[in-house]
Amino acid sequence: MDATGVLDEAWERLHGAGPERMGRLTNHAPMAVEALVARGRGAGVHRWVGRYARKLEEFPAGVERVTGANWASALGDARRVADWVGYFQGEVGERGWSEVLAEWWPRLLPGMYGGSTHPVIRVGHAVRTLLAGETGPRLNELAHGLGYWAARHRPVTGLTPLPGASSAAAALEAVRPIAVRDGGFPARLDRVTGLPVWAADVTDPAEAHRRLTELVRAATHRYATHALRTLPALPRDLWVGDEGALAAALRAIELSEPLA
Structure with a gap:
């Protein structure tokens, strides 16, 4: 992956910015540039970063150092993001990224909903590159x-x-839909009352992998049937042209430059 070094250069540029902007909006750039490179679109990465970087805010200042003794009290404190990044920079540098990931994955997984799940997604992008080869910027991104x-x-x-x-x-299908009301993602989480126990009894790693694959596929298919927001409000005779227009738009995106 990324034999030209474009991704590492982009991440070095982006690590001077914070993970969020304007209070809670996630900085998508670290994830986006990895996806572009992974899809063979690395030629447009630096131009894309140059435009997106105008929206970003500087990396926040630290509050108090996170240590092996006090980490539990700092967990979930958004003011401590710089402290946490510094902690993991030290841990990854001293112990190796795979050991740190294995230790912290079960600790962090129960709180994967924070940041609208963007933090765990960002970790996934970083891990994909590290599996292909370790570099300083990739370790820093993790x-x-x-x-x-x-x-x-x-x-x-x-x-x-x-x-x-x-x-x-x-x-x-067993999960009751959440009514759309005022408030963002955290407020919606507060209205989640139940979750299915479909894979609660799985202990075999291979079966867990199969179940996760099935869940991802099912969620993708469910999005396809539940993401038609405007169509139900339109007269049925207007539905016919939508498929062609959507196909044309998707094809244009597929063929376009990243910034087009």
Whole structure:
């Protein structure tokens, strides 16, 4: 991956910016540039970063150093993102990224909902590059992702287990939709009352992988059927042209430069 070094250069540029802007809006650039390079679009990365960087804010100042003794009290404190990034930079540098990831994954996973799940997504992008080869910027990006995740750690509690289901699709169907009201993602999390127990009894790693793959596929298919927001409000005779227009738009995006 990235034999030209474009991704590493882009991440070095972006590590001077914070993981969020304007209070809670996530900085998508670290994830976007990795996706562009992974899809063979690295030629446009620096131009894209130059434009996106205008929106970003400087990396925040630290509050108090996170250590192996006080980390629990700092978990979920968004003011401590710089402290957390610094902690993971030290841990990754001293112990190796895979060991740190294995230790912190179970600690952080219950709070993956924080930051609208962007922190765990950012970690995933970083890990994909590290599996292809270690470099300083890639290790640093993992530290930034883990630090952001720890700072935005946000568990969901008080959930009622829903009846088991025979498939991932059935498990998703068992979840009651959340009414759209005022408030952002954190407010919606507060309205989640139950989750299915579809994979709660899985202990075999291979079966867990199969179940996760099935869940991702089911969620993708569910999005395809639930993301048609405007269509239900239109007269049925206007539905016919939508498929062609959408296909043309998707094709244009596929063929365009990253900034087009």
